[in-house]
Amino acid sequence: MFIGMIRRPKPRNAGRINKFNIIMKVAITSTGSTSDSKLDPRFGRCSYFVIYDTDTREMEFIRNPNKDATEGAGPASVQTVASRNVKKIISGEFGTKIRSLLDSLGIEMTAIRDPEKSISDIVEMLGQQ
Template sequence: MIAITSQGKDLDSQINSRFGRCEYIIFYDQETKDYEAKENPSRHAAGGAGISTAQFLSDNNVKVLITGNVGPKAMRVLNAAEIKVFTKASNTVKEALVDYEKGKLKQTEEATTN
């Protein structure tokens, strides 16, 4: 399962660069090409949004995350859950998925923001 942070509910939506406070997360199944958009339950959290969003992905059996930026605390949770993280994605969810499948996105194990 691939998770993509998004500003909207479909594949034509723009990537949301804010991991922990993104509006939606698109859950995409590479085998079936099906997807489901879920509201990020942590987007309005007073604190710890990145950590709880990372846990939400782990709870949903995500193996790959495509996003803009990830902070250090969230990255620790993602690494512990063995979720591969690809950052600096831009444009639409659909374009990011194509870039991922073509190997154009770079994987990171380090935080990209504070």
């Protein structure tokens, strides 16, 4: 259960959407550090996060610092990706502790149940949307 989200009255970076263009960053959980790597089915304890910018089509691979956390890997990983202004997360599954957290941050969750999908497959799927 997630209790008591506290917000400053005037957030400095309230979204990054402007009238002309929607810049969206997507986090994808990955088993490795290349675009051939497969989707990591776990969110909080995935090996890598791919931060994909749908506008510039750039990919950044970040090693997950929370992979071996004793507790709270989920919320810590939300912090890792949310601090990079991600608006959507693609993973295999999302734990109960982080769903309300992501909802309150306005970050969309997409669960892909196919562990054979590679990062480039998923990026391609994003392009078709």
